[in-house]
Amino acid sequence: KEDCGGADPQAWISPSWASRGYHVLCLASECPSGTGDEHCSASGPVAKVCWGGVQDDCEELTGLASVLREEGLNSLVSLQDLLVVQRSVLNQERYEKLLQARLKHNKPPLNFAFYAVEGILQGDGMPPRKLESLQGQSGMILAFEGGTFVWPGIQLGYRRNVTLQPRNEASIELQIETRSLQPLVVEISSFLDENDCQHIIDKALPHIRKSSVKHMDQDVGKPDSNWRTSSTYFMPSDDAVLRRIDDRVSALTLIKKTHQELAQILRYEQGEQYVAHHDYFDPEMYAQNRDIQEMIKRGLFNRLATVFFYLTDVEEGGETNFPRADGLPQPHDFGDCSRGISVYPRRGRIIIFYSQHPSAEADEYSLHGGCQVKRGVKWSANKWIWNKPMDYIQE
Numbered sequence: 216k217e218d219c220g221g222a223d224p225q226a227w228i229s230p231s232w233a234s235r236g237y238h239v240l241c242l243a244s245e246c247p248s249g250t251g252d253e254h255c256s257a258s259g260p261v262a263k264v265c266w267g268g269v270q271d272d273c274e275e276l277t278g279l280a281s282v283l284r285e286e287g288l289n290s291l292v293s294l295q296d297l298l299v300v301q302r303s304v305l306n307q308e309r310y311e312k313l314l315q316a317r318l319k320h321n322k323p324p325l326n327f328a329f330y331a332v333e334g335i336l337q338g339d340g341m342p343p344r345k346l347e348s349l350q351g352q353s354g355m356i357l358a359f360e361g362g363t364f365v366w367p368g369i370q371l372g373y374r375r376n377v378t379l380q381p382r383n384e385a386s387i388e389l390q391i392e393t394r395s396l397q398p399l400v401v402e403i404s405s406f407l408d409e410n411d412c413q414h415i416i417d418k419a420l421p422h423i424r425k426s427s428v429k430h431m432d433q434d435v436g437k438p439d440s441n442w443r444t445s446s447t448y449f450m451p452s453d454d455a456v457l458r459r460i461d462d463r464v465s466a467l468t469l470i471k472k473t474h475q476e477l478a479q480i481l482r483y484e485q486g487e488q489y490v491a492h493h494d495y496f497d498p499e500m501y502a503q504n505r506d507i508q509e510m511i512k513r514g515l516f517n518r519l520a521t522v523f524f525y526l527t528d529v530e531e532g533g534e535t536n537f538p539r540a541d542g543l544p545q546p547h548d549f550g551d552c553s554r555g556i557s558v559y560p561r562r563g564r565i566i567i568f569y570s571q572h573p574s575a576e577a578d579e580y581s582l583h584g585g586c587q588v589k590r591g592v593k594w595s596a597n598k599w600i601w602n603k604p605m606d607y608i609q610e
């Protein structure tokens with residue numbers, strides 16, 4: 216396979232897994248010279264697109280000339296329109312509502328997010344860079360229908376080395392390993408150090424109280440312990456360590472800090488658990504809940520990813536289980552941890568799992584739970600990330 220402007224196709228194009236709403240473009244810097252290729256000069260340089268980011272669905276993308284005539288964000292709007300004409304979007308209703316909202320507020324009608332892959336050889340390197348314009352751009356470009364970056368899973372066990380550059384911190388190198396494609400779950404074996412983990416625990420300890428759950432309409436009035444027996448503290452990011460972790464999470468997910476909720480610190484003592492659930496809010500399940508409807512704007516916005524921190528090792532149990540991983544059916548017993556995949560707690564480890572596809576459609580396979588702690592105590596934390604700014608954390 217040829218490379219694309221120095222980018223390694225194997226790091227961005229899957230051999231077999233098509234993602235919903237993620238596409239990979241390869242844009243030549245200019246028309247092939249010498250041959251007087253008429254087709255090329257009329258339509259601009261040659262580009263290829265791999266729909267769904269999968270190897271066996273690639274084709275030439277024509278009509279780029281008009282795109283390249285536009286400037287700034289408009290060039291990205293034209294590219295978006297070109298893609299949408301060729302393959303319609305998956306999340307049509309949201310897409311159109313957002314376009315209308317943007318036009319109404321005099322904002323450019325850009326829903327897709329585009330990222331340039333730069334200098335990634337053998338899959339290593341800096342994370343992709345968000346594009347503000349297509350001008351002078353060539354090489355590999357990633358397109359996300361839902362407007363938010365997602366680390367492509369590629370295939371089970373795929374390992375990607377990246378160098379992050381968090382704000383106010385030296386760069387850090389880490390490895391992102393794909394644990395599941397459906398839902399997309401990636402693991403970073405060492406993200407927080409001993410001191411970070413202990414700092415969070417010490418700070419949360421005086422405040423921690425029995426966890427609550429946000430009840431679906433059908434469950435209003437039932438005790439929280441039906442689902443969840445852990446203890447919780449939503450911790451403000453009010454010191455340098457916590458702000459550094461927020462910045463690091465933002466550098467890792469390529470999603471702004473303003474889109475994060477406060478870290479929710481969790482303690483499970485022996486015998487405690489949180490049965491399988493989704494982290495996103497299904498608008499239909501919370502139809503009567505005005506606060507949630509206000510947050511999700513009737514389905515336009517939602518929690519799109521969870522960064523989950525393991526702050527301690529656990530002697531036995533306490534794993535996070537995804538019972539539907541790799542397309543398994545809906546379980547009957549939401550406390551059953553024997554199916555799908557499990558990630559075991561280890562101090563400093565984190566996982567990112569995506570509750571939405573890159574199209575911003577909810578992924579029902581993201582069902583997961585915190586399995587019963589059989590021996591020891593599990594400290595962990597959720598960092599929920601939205602596809603819109605929230606009011607919790609400032610830039």
Ligand SMILES: O=C(O)CCC(=O)C(=O)O
Binds near residue numbers: 533535583595
């Ligand atoms: O404890 C775990 O492993 C998962 C917890 C969880 O899913 C949650 O708090 O939303």
Ligand SMILES: [Fe+2]
Binds near residue numbers: 492493494583
């Ligand atoms: Fe959860």
